[in-house]
Amino acid sequence: MINISESEMENFLKNCLSKKFKKKEILSYPGSLPNEVFFIESGLVRVCLTDQNGTEHTIHLALENEFICDYSAFIRKELSIYSLEVLEDTHAIILPRSSIDWGYTHMKEGNKLGRLIAEFYFIYQDNRIKNQFIRTPKERYDSITEVFPNIHNRVPQHMIASYLGITPIHLSRLKKSDRSKS
Amino acid sequence: MINISESEMENFLKNCLSKKFKKKEILSYPGSLPNEVFFIESGLVRVCLTDQNGTEHTIHLALENEFICDYSAFIRKELSIYSLEVLEDTHAIILPRSSIDWGYTHMKEGNKLGRLIAEFYFIYQDNRIKNQFIRTPKERYDSITEVFPNIHNRVPQHMIASYLGITPIHLSRLKKSDRSKS
DNA sequence: GCTGATCTTTGCCAAAGATTAAATGTTATG
DNA sequence: CATAACATTTAATCTTTGGCAAAGATCAGC
Structure with a gap:
């Protein structure tokens, strides 16, 4: 190319x-x-x-x-x-x-x-902006490995929360409510 | 150039x-x-x-x-x-x-x-993303003419709200609470 | 393996924003 | 100019998210 x-x-x-x-x-x-x-x-x-x-x-x-x-x-x-x-x-x-x-x-x-x-x-940025509009924080969290593979083993959760535009506390709660559903 | x-x-x-x-x-x-x-x-x-x-x-x-x-x-x-x-x-x-x-x-x-x-x-996108992180919806609203001059005379308010990532109803409230302060 | 530092989870309460519905304004068009 | 279509405002209620504080959990350096 x-x-x-x-x-x-x-x-x-x-x-x-x-x-x-x-x-x-x-x-x-x-x-x-x-x-x-x-x-x-x-x-x-x-x-x-x-x-x-x-x-x-x-x-x-x-x-x-x-x-x-x-x-x-x-x-x-x-x-x-x-x-x-x-x-x-x-x-x-x-x-x-x-x-x-x-x-x-x-x-x-x-x-x-x-x-x-x-x-x-x-x-990359276009996708970031799109996601911010049409996905919920939880959906963005669940799909973050599409963009950053293996990120969960490399970056502390509060930085992921920050990347997603929510507080670490809130991310923790989102994960919890997800757990209780299954 | x-x-x-x-x-x-x-x-x-x-x-x-x-x-x-x-x-x-x-x-x-x-x-x-x-x-x-x-x-x-x-x-x-x-x-x-x-x-x-x-x-x-x-x-x-x-x-x-x-x-x-x-x-x-x-x-x-x-x-x-x-x-x-x-x-x-x-x-x-x-x-x-x-x-x-x-x-x-x-x-x-x-x-x-x-x-x-x-x-x-x-x-342009970098700015959009930055603003989303560090400015409140009201601040984004107040500064939108920096990016789109004269936009208020050309675009209905609910589309501006949508661009800012909030509902038209909420934008209307933000404007109201601003008025009552001055 | 301790110990302090850093992270994550949790509970409680407050604030921001969405939803719905209704009233009011405005604008386009026949 | 009448009327329908479209916009905005307002209020009441509900959901989502944030702030704070404290308790656990995990990790890094000694």
């Missing part, structure tokens, strides 16, 4: 950095200017938004083989409002903005790749 | 269609395979999702100078689940898939343009 020559790839990766992060490290702080995209080789990163009350909201969970950053802020060259938290020891490749820009201008299919990636995350 | 030559533009538009739609017409039905993108020159189109109970949810409102279609389904070449309803007499340009594909393969900056458009709508 995408054709990238050896030499293109080599040039692209020349200024990329391979780096390991420990659980609980912060890849990117709110208020910072995002100048790199992370590609997760292994591990798990949470995208988190803190509101005025200090409540944390889990906007996204990024697993292996995913790109992650405050993409909105990256594109707009504005300050990020998200924090990127490492939930599991993570091996990531850091793609600096300069490399990405180089890819767009010098790689034959750089813009095509960029388009496909943007489209991919558009589709 | 984007450079498109006269001849490229001419070739691209050759198979595009300019068409007028009357209020209440349906641009695209759920269950159809989307094979075109609409560009709205003037008018207003609602993207609507109907759930199992038959309740309609306003996913998006597309104003002048916007592209609209079930972009997710268009990209994935799957059946659409949205309906596109014309809320005001609308003048649209129909961009068939073949033209768009031609643009990607033959226009010098076709993929770049495609990338920028996908990025633009990604940012």
Whole structure:
């Protein structure tokens, strides 16, 4: 689908950095200017938004083989409002903005790749929005492994609740009332 | 930012269609395979999702100078689940898939343009998701004109409520309780 | 294996929002 | 301009979800 020559790839990766992060490290702080995209080789990163009350909201969970950053802020060259938290020891490749820009201008299919990636995350968000409208919290909970396989063994329940848009307490109750039915 | 030559533009538009739609017409039905993108020159189109109970949810409102279609389904070449309803007499340009594909393969900056458009709508969705998490329905209502200027004179209130994710009745109450405070 | 920290569950009460139904307003169209 | 179709408001009631506090459960580091 995408054709990238050896030499293109080599040039692209020349200024990329391979780096390991420990659980609980912060890849990117709110208020910072995002100048790199992370590609997760292994591990798990949470995208988190803190509101005025200090409540944390889990906007996204990024697993292996995913790109992650405050993409909105990256594109707009504005300050990020998200924090990127490492939930599991993570091996990531850091793609600096300069490399990405180089890819767009010098790689034959750089813009095509960029388009496909943007489209991919558009589709993800479209689904997220759809689900918020037509599924109940319980239904969203029951189907979350479609999007994040094995998530229950990797992420604490209160973060899943937060991702679903409900409190951990409420999620606990939903599960309970489900149990009593069967 | 984007450079498109006269001849490229001419070739691209050759198979595009300019068409007028009357209020209440349906641009695209759920269950159809989307094979075109609409560009709205003037008018207003609602993207609507109907759930199992038959309740309609306003996913998006597309104003002048916007592209609209079930972009997710268009990209994935799957059946659409949205309906596109014309809320005001609308003048649209129909961009068939073949033209768009031609643009990607033959226009010098076709993929770049495609990338920028996908990025633009990604940012829109990112904001929508953020707002859903950190703003109350009332706050979302009060700030909706940031995204859709003059919307109150163009769209019935119950559709705005639906876009915000609440019932029209509840929106009416929110407005009332606001009035009594001042 | 302790111990403190972090998570989850539970109960009680409060608040937000949905549902239903009815009254009132507004708008389109013959 | 009459009337039907469509929108909004209001009130009463019900359901869902949140806030708080306390009790258990689980986990990580020593």
